Amino acid sequence: NAGVTQTPKFQVLKTGQSMTLQCAQDMNHNSMYWYRQDPGMGLRLIYYSASEGTTDKGEVPNGYNVSRLNKREFSLRLESAAPSQTSVYFCASMGTSHTGELFFGEGSRLTVL
Amino acid sequence: AQSVTQPDIHITVSEGASLELRCNYSYGATPYLFWYVQSPGQGLQLLLKYFSGDTLVQGIKGFEAEFKRSQSSFNLRKPSVHWSDAAEYFCALGNSWGKLQFGAGTQVVVTP
Numbered sequence: 001n002a003g004v005t006q007t008p009k010f011q012v013l014k015t016g017q018s019m020t021l022q023c024a025q026d027m028n029h030n031s032m033y034w035y036r037q038d039p040g041m042g043l044r045l046i047y048y049s050a051s052e053g054t055t056d057k058g059e060v061p062n063g064y065n066v067s068r069l070n071k072r073e074f075s076l077r078l079e080s081a082a083p084s085q086t087s088v089y090f091c092a093s094m095g096t097s098h099t100g101e102l103f104f105g106e107g108s109r110l111t112v113l
Numbered sequence: 114a115q116s117v118t119q120p121d122i123h124i125t126v127s128e129g130a131s132l133e134l135r136c137n138y139s140y141g142a143t144p145y146l147f148w149y150v151q152s153p154g155q156g157l158q159l160l161l162k163y164f165s166g167d168t169l170v171q172g173i174k175g176f177e178a179e180f181k182r183s184q185s186s187f188n189l190r191k192p193s194v195h196w197s198d199a200a201e202y203f204c205a206l207g208n209s210w211g212k213l214q215f216g217a218g219t220q221v222v223v224t225p
Contacts (some may be wrong), residue, residue, distance in 0.1 A: 004156070035215075040122070042203060042215040043157070058212070090156055100147050100164075100207045104156025 006105035013081045013112045021076040023091030031094040032074035036087040081112045115140045117206040119216035134189040136204030145207035146187040152200045199223040
């Protein structure tokens, strides 16, 4: 089972460049999330989507945009990358029961020079 | 405001010894509490969760956690650790809308 798939796994950008992180889940989950993980700070929520067609800001949304393309896909876009956005990004999904069980992708390591 | 704190950044434990990881939370209502584990280079995996009821919760891989409302704590325990338990562990606080707030994590190193 694929679960949650993120691409790319690694990316190096120059300051000011743009890129999109792609995420897809095959579990028919309604809710999808984007987190960033930085040393000593745990995971911080960037944006989430409770259902197809809706998105909401999380704890650290500045510098990011998201698109819930359909029920399966939730993309994260950096319009003008900054060194502070160097991080590991995780996409996750959760089923309709909101049991709290997040299913995570394997992460995307982004470096901004 | 809600918050979740993991006081220990790093713990070293001998294989076969017991392990306890601390988690404290601040939340105005009955919390939804979780423990996740992250192996190197991987995403997070749910170990166990507490919503209500029995305050001692059993999870996967032989882990358990105890919810103590009076101490605002949800500590994770394992009686005898294995080398494969070396990982980073995250406590998380959730709400009914499915949003989770994670602690900073505790790195567990297992020595022979």
